[in-house]
Amino acid sequence: MDRIPILKLRDLLLVTIQVDMHDRLAMQLQDELTARISETSARGVLIDISSLDIVDSFIGRMIANIAAMARVLDAQTVVVGMQPAVAITLVELGLTLPGVRTALNVDRGMALLELSSDQTAAARERDVDVSD
Amino acid sequence: MSVAPDSALARILKTYEAELLEDWMREQMTTFSRTSKIKESDLRSQSAEFLSLLQQATQTGNPSDVTAPAFGRVRDMLGDMSRSRSISMKRPLFARIQKELSNDVAGLATTTWTATELLDKLGLITTETYQKNREQIIARQQQELLELSTPVVKLWDGILALPMIGTLDSARTQVVMESLLQRIVETGAEIAIIDITGVPTVDTLTAQHLIKTVTAARLMGADCIISGIRPQIAQTIVHLGVDLSTVTTKATLADAFRRALEMTGQRDKVSRARS
Amino acid sequence: MELRSAADVVAVRQLVRTWAVEAGFSLIDQTKIVTAASELARNTIDYGGGGVARLELLTEGARRGLRVAFEDHGPGIPDVEKALTDHYTTGNGLGLGLGGARRLVNEFDISSRPGEGTRVVITRWK
Numbered sequence: 001m002d003r004i005p006i007l008k009l010r011d012l013l014l015v016t017i018q019v020d021m022h023d024r025l026a027m028q029l030q031d032e033l034t035a036r037i038s039e040t041s042a043r044g045v046l047i048d049i050s051s052l053d054i055v056d057s058f059i060g061r062m063i064a065n066i067a068a069m070a071r072v073l074d075a076q077t078v079v080v081g082m083q084p085a086v087a088i089t090l091v092e093l094g095l096t097l098p099g100v101r102t103a104l105n106v107d108r109g110m111a112l113l114e115l116s117s118d119q120t121a122a123a124r125e126r127d128v129d130v131s132d
Numbered sequence: 133m134s135v136a137p138d139s140a141l142a143r144i145l146k147t148y149e150a151e152l153l154e155d156w157m158r159e160q161m162t163t164f165s166r167t168s169k170i171k172e173s174d175l176r177s178q179s180a181e182f183l184s185l186l187q188q189a190t191q192t193g194n195p196s197d198v199t200a201p202a203f204g205r206v207r208d209m210l211g212d213m214s215r216s217r218s219i220s221m222k223r224p225l226f227a228r229i230q231k232e233l234s235n236d237v238a239g240l241a242t243t244t245w246t247a248t249e250l251l252d253k254l255g256l257i258t259t260e261t262y263q264k265n266r267e268q269i270i271a272r273q274q275q276e277l278l279e280l281s282t283p284v285v286k287l288w289d290g291i292l293a294l295p296m297i298g299t300l301d302s303a304r305t306q307v308v309m310e311s312l313l314q315r316i317v318e319t320g321a322e323i324a325i326i327d328i329t330g331v332p333t334v335d336t337l338t339a340q341h342l343i344k345t346v347t348a349a350r351l352m353g354a355d356c357i358i359s360g361i362r363p364q365i366a367q368t369i370v371h372l373g374v375d376l377s378t379v380t381t382k383a384t385l386a387d388a389f390r391r392a393l394e395m396t397g398q399r400d401k402v403s404r405a406r407s
Numbered sequence: 408m409e410l411r412s413a414a415d416v417v418a419v420r421q422l423v424r425t426w427a428v429e430a431g432f433s434l435i436d437q438t439k440i441v442t443a444a445s446e447l448a449r450n451t452i453d454y455g456g457g458g459v460a461r462l463e464l465l466t467e468g469a470r471r472g473l474r475v476a477f478e479d480h481g482p483g484i485p486d487v488e489k490a491l492t493d494h495y496t497t498g499n500g501l502g503l504g505l506g507g508a509r510r511l512v513n514e515f516d517i518s519s520r521p522g523e524g525t526r527v528v529i530t531r532w533k
Contacts, residue, residue: 082353088348090348091344091351092439092507092511109353
């Protein structure tokens, strides 16, 4: 059975989806990711869908689920590499990806995650000051 | 069908080729001289060639079957001629037939009929070929015009601009929007500014396409700014009930550019602070 | 073609893609009908207990189109109107995606009877 590889990039996890996903594979990916996020205390997950020329509601649900679980574990999710035809179709489909941020490619995605963690850190500092 | 009428036409065409050319030229010059763009000398050589080919074809081929190989070269020529021109040969030809077969009423009738059928069928071919060529030319021109009038411009690193000009119809907007998204991917732009200063009116469908494009771009990870919304268009959009609340809009392209720089510069500032 | 397992969803997508290319659809139009077919194929398998997909290339004068029909003999959809108007959102357990699929195609026909099964026919014109 094929598995989707999860790469660790510093404190981020990168998942590249290339094959057509089905139920079992999707469940497996979600389970594995959740485990890896806690193991590594990753603060971000990058899902690369640049190879996907079709994204239907099933994949959309899977991505949203991953994002939700990641958030519970204090990690952000960024989806990168969405193809234009896919984007247009998703808009027609009425599929939004709530709680999921997007970027054009992995580099941008990483920059986005850096940025948000800075903001989070800054916010935490502010909180500390206020509570003093 | 008796042999005589067919060969009568062929004979007439052959014997009086020169005279027919003169008559036909005269006919064409009076009818078309004002509207035609062809020089008289070109017209003459083209007519002469056509007549010659026609004459040869009738010698060997059956005039009632213009699709036969014998008429191949005649058909090829028709692509360059307009229908009215080939039809204009009728009068000189009929006149000649009449003169020739004045003592043979039956033959006259049959030959005239053959001739008119022949020219009509050829005329039909010219219309079809002509139209097809025209359609191809028009389609190509439209494509070129489309590409010319909607250039995607790179304003800055990561900032694209799409100045739209002219009235936007639904189909064209769709094509343009698709190409914008493609360019965003190709250039890795973070922000695309869609400027509609040059657009006089917008209908519901077009406005919806714009919104969908902005949403799609956002889904992909890029942002859009719409600039140049004239007061009239703003009114139309509100009247149509289209929701622009989630889209950044600016009055001018310059404002949009400034905002785009802010939006991308922000990130530069932050990363500098970190190092 | 038969729709039994998840692997068949992939097969349907590839088949619809090939036929869409054959019909001369633009990339966007291909993507739309393949995505719609993917939704309906999954429905047929997940909710319909498996079924059949039938493809048809259409010509109407100068127009060319692609029609895909999905049929199953499963439990059927009790309230079709509701299923169609349910605003699809991710994370929703129902996720029939019917309404969404309808937006992606030019013609959409659905007939379903509880206990007898469901038939959905989608058509996209070039």
